[in-house]
Amino acid sequence: MDLQLNGKTALVTGASQGLGRAIVKALAAEGVRVFATARNPELLASLATEIGRDGGVVPTVFEQDFMAEDGPKRIAEAALSALGPLDILVNNAGGSRPMAIDAPEEQWIEGMTLNFDRHRQLTQALLPNFLARKAGSIVSISGNLEPEVVNAAMVAKAGLVVWSKGLSEQLGQHGITVNCIQPGLIDTAQIRRLYPGDERRKFAEREIAMRDFGEPEDVGNAVTFIVSPRARYITGIVLTVDGGMRRYAF
Incomplete structure (x- = not known):
């Protein structure tokens, strides 16, 4: 299926490794011109090299600490300057x-x-x-909403989901979609530290319908579909990419 993304523009934060890196690669493979931002210039440079080698559209990379007080403003200005109007934002x-x-x-x-x-x-x-163009797609990567311990990130990600839902209600009339992607256990460096060695296999066989952890590419593929014109009538949702780990039915 042609996702109709060729020539679109996108901004991806946290782009140098893990899920962000996979998202940039998936978008670039579909012909999207990506503005990839993160803190590590070496990893950003290697990302651009890999994409070029694989035949994708080489991204524009931008080194910036997202936590800096003026980080969001600097990123937004640089992305618009580099690419012109943006079609896609991936938080x-x-x-x-x-x-x-x-x-x-x-x-x-x-x-x-x-x-x-x-x-x-x-x-x-x-x-x-987005409002000037009356079009666009905003996607935020959420997190585990079933915490076992106190974790500020989980609280913040829950807020991200609720905020995204409200935003989708207000932006839908302008042709702008707003969604969240909720990954399960994806094979990244952070998750490998939490589930070392045989712990991964034991957990997956016990808790995940697909019997294994996901790959970053699984999340990248989900993001690429949800921001495409093919998903124009999908907004206000949380799409889980977890191999069936969560057992609730709605």
């Missing part, structure tokens, strides 16, 4: 760690800023771009 940057029940305020501020506030600020900076 992917993030990080997670367990916290004590009485964790210091600094940890809460860090988790909420990285996983919610900066995404909201970047999206708001780009809303005039």
